[in-house]
Amino acid sequence: MSGQEGPFKIVILGEGRVGKTSLLRQFVSRTFSDQEASTQSAAYLDKILLLRGTQVQLSLWDTAGQERFHSLAPIYYRNADGALLVYDITDLESFRRVAKWVEELQVMGTTCVLAIVGNKSDLQSQAKVPKADAETYARSINARHSTASAKLGFGVDEAFGALAEDVLASRARAPGQTQTSSRRTRGALVVAEDDAAQPSRQKSGCCGGG
Amino acid sequence: MAFREMLKHESAIPLTARLQDFVKKFPTQGLSREQAADRIHKFLSATQDWMLSQVLVFAAEADEAGQTNAAEGLEKFLLSRLHARLFSMEPSDLTEDETLRRRIDSFSWVGFKNLGVPPVDTSLLDLAVEQLHSLDKFKAPRDKMVCILNSCRVINDVLKRAIVASGASRPLSADDFLPLLIYSLILANPPRLHSNIEFVAAFRHPSRLVAEAGCTQKQRLESPSLRYA
Numbered sequence: 001m002s003g004q005e006g007p008f009k010i011v012i013l014g015e016g017r018v019g020k021t022s023l024l025r026q027f028v029s030r031t032f033s034d035q036e037a038s039t040q041s042a043a044y045l046d047k048i049l050l051l052r053g054t055q056v057q058l059s060l061w062d063t064a065g066q067e068r069f070h071s072l073a074p075i076y077y078r079n080a081d082g083a084l085l086v087y088d089i090t091d092l093e094s095f096r097r098v099a100k101w102v103e104e105l106q107v108m109g110t111t112c113v114l115a116i117v118g119n120k121s122d123l124q125s126q127a128k129v130p131k132a133d134a135e136t137y138a139r140s141i142n143a144r145h146s147t148a149s150a151k152l153g154f155g156v157d158e159a160f161g162a163l164a165e166d167v168l169a170s171r172a173r174a175p176g177q178t179q180t181s182s183r184r185t186r187g188a189l190v191v192a193e194d195d196a197a198q199p200s201r202q203k204s205g206c207c208g209g210g
Numbered sequence: 211m212a213f214r215e216m217l218k219h220e221s222a223i224p225l226t227a228r229l230q231d232f233v234k235k236f237p238t239q240g241l242s243r244e245q246a247a248d249r250i251h252k253f254l255s256a257t258q259d260w261m262l263s264q265v266l267v268f269a270a271e272a273d274e275a276g277q278t279n280a281a282e283g284l285e286k287f288l289l290s291r292l293h294a295r296l297f298s299m300e301p302s303d304l305t306e307d308e309t310l311r312r313r314i315d316s317f318s319w320v321g322f323k324n325l326g327v328p329p330v331d332t333s334l335l336d337l338a339v340e341q342l343h344s345l346d347k348f349k350a351p352r353d354k355m356v357c358i359l360n361s362c363r364v365i366n367d368v369l370k371r372a373i374v375a376s377g378a379s380r381p382l383s384a385d386d387f388l389p390l391l392i393y394s395l396i397l398a399n400p401p402r403l404h405s406n407i408e409f410v411a412a413f414r415h416p417s418r419l420v421a422e423a424g425c426t427q428k429q430r431l432e433s434p435s436l437r438y439a
Binding site for chain 2: 016020021022025031042043061062063064065066068069072
């Protein structure tokens with residue numbers, strides 16, 4: 001099996017200071033907080049992944065975490081194929097904020113695949129968010145959950161990779177959505193109850209297996 | 211070779227005829243923007259495949275860069291000719307443009323403090339403002355898009371310098387970028403902004419709308435092993 005898929009639009013959501021930008025930088029260029037990274041675009045990054053012999057192009061959108069820009073968020077998540085919802089494991093409020101994002105996405109009727117990531121796993125000793133609670137919540141909304149450390153580079157590729165696989169799998173089950181043109185449709189928000197657009201828990205869903 | 215030059219080649223006569231026929235028969239009214247875009251994209255997709263395989267002067271472009279250029283040239287050629295019929299084509303566009311212009315104008319008091327970011331030297335943003343203004347001067351969707359990308363590059367650059375000057379060492383984030391983009395938009399208040407954005411969003415070919423030139427090139431170059439694996 002080989003070929004190209006995408007580009008898929010992935011949006012990174014979460015409260016300010018949870019490490020959205022750092023996760024993105026770590027994933028795209030394997031850097032954490034250095035000069036080289038700051039030469040790149042601030043809001044948009046592109047990455048090609050190789051998943052089961054398929055080149056998957058991801059268009060990754062960082063979002064502003066400041067509450068005052070919250071009303072602009074729909075511009076980012078509209079037509080997104082996947083959303084990475086980030087919280088800081090040492091900050092309970094940032095985890096509660098994830099649930100609010102999920103509610104908002106559901107109210108707006110977006111069909112994008114969701115994954116929840118608890119960042120700063122290097123600060124495990126200061127963790128305030130019980131992992132079991134986070135996992136239970138993620139299961140309840142049919143999303144993946146994992147933890148990562150953008151600082152150390154742990155769990156970052158896994159989180160993005162798993163989300164990309166879920167996006168691929170959901171597209172494979174909803175062929176009508178695979179065309180770029182259909183996702184471009186302006187202002188058209190597809191109803192969330194569409195089973196085909198629910199995130200997959202399967203590991204082998206990509207393009208029907210080979 | 212430029213697309214226009216290639217069109218002059220003998221083998222391109224049927225292509226020119228096909229393009230002229232499409233432009234001539236394109237309805238002047240009765241289509242919504244979405245319907246017009248759909249019709250144009252279908253025509254462009256089909257014509258591009260045919261052009262790159264059957265029209266000798268274009269089929270000779272064996273490499274990807276040459277083919278991309280040819281496809282871009284085709285889009286630019288067609289959309290420039292249809293621009294007058296497609297720009298601001300919905301009845302509400304004029305009002306929307308005016309409403310947006312007034313709205314942005316009413317925000318002229320907004321400063322860095324309101325946006326919650328440290329101030330930067332606004333003269334550095336002149337180039338970004340200029341690029342946002344140029345949006346209205348070009349006809350082809352790609353050229354308009356390049357203006358937006360250029361203004362974003364300027365903003366990135368200004369931010370990068372500001373961060374270096376402050377002695378910090380951290381990557382730029384959307385937290386830095388979005389406020390300055392908003393600030394630049396207020397400064398520029400680009401003419402016919404609504405119509406221009408709708409034009410690009412509708413008529414830029416969907417396959418080229420998401421991942422754009424420049425933004426994507428670097429990352430692609432960095433991962434050749436993935437790309438050609």
